[in-house]
Amino acid sequence: MIDPFGRAITYLRVSVTDRCDLRCVYCMAEDMTFLPKAEVLSLEELDRLCAAFIRLGTRKIRITGGEPLVRRGVISLFDSLGARIGDGLDELTVTTNGSQLVRFATDLRAAGVRRLNVSLDTLDPEKFAAITRWGKIDKTLEGIFAAKAAGLAIKINAVAMKGVNEDEFDGMIAWCGEHGFDLCLIETMPMGDIDGDRTQQYLPLSVVRSRLRKTWTLEDTDYQTGGPARYYTVAETGRRVGFITPMTHNFCESCNRVRLTCTGTLYMCLGQDDAADFRRPLRAGVPDDELDALIVAAIARKPKGHDFVIDRRENRPSVARHMSLTGG
């Protein structure tokens, strides 16, 4: 699948649920309302859509959410997609808050997952509780170490927030180095209504990177994971640190991915509202060839880039839907 701007679309991110056991302040309001179950695709429907994408050239699938591991029976989807690795699919990965990893790490490994991203914005238990509103850091840390013990490579994702965790990145690089994890820092994106004010939290990663250079030697690398991060090797630890900078740097030129929500809506861009609905055709019994044609037609509408801007006067999200729906 080649989009109108010549980009090969080989990466599908699938949000398998909009629900979550946490309420991170930048992601959700505390009293989030979730979708009625009838609107959410069954795991079989999600599997069928993923199979169509693989048929059309998708090489990498990332399962996300909401919290993907709170969806009942989700391992069956991992098993079925994992069986396609080496048969169309190169890689199956997952982004999780880690709270369920003690239960599921070995199942994920058995399904064929080799790497996972765990979101952890702080190593301070009190800050963790404040950021996630409902979370306990021990549960996440136990999950991370269960995943490591199961033989999964781990990347820690941290959203950089001004005045919240900006003093912790040196400590997190050291901690990741000690345990053999990569670290990826992410800028806050203006998506979905939340309770607070985003403009006050926004911290450009260009600033963070120059600060880190005072302590660490960041060596250029051409390492790529198929995602939008720019990676460096930290000479002192041998591990990598990545920066995802949707706000300070336009990361759209090399965009190779599209996002499927748990309701069967395909967003061709994280930062735009245009979307294609697949639930209706799926539930109307669309045959495979027509399904493929609908996907190809949607890819042909992929826009050139996002319009993210953190509006200081209006304090409005530039994209109304929450990250938990589109899946980060």
Ligand code: SAM
């Ligand atoms: N629940 C899982 C987790 O937290 O890893 C997967 C879904 S979560 C929506 C995916 C990623 O998006 C997380 O790393 C989270 O920190 C990030 N995220 C959520 N809202 C964001 C926002 N407004 N700006 C930047 N990153 C955000």
Ligand code: SF4
């Ligand atoms: Fe849940 Fe992940 Fe959103 Fe936090 S970032 S509320 S863990 S979906």
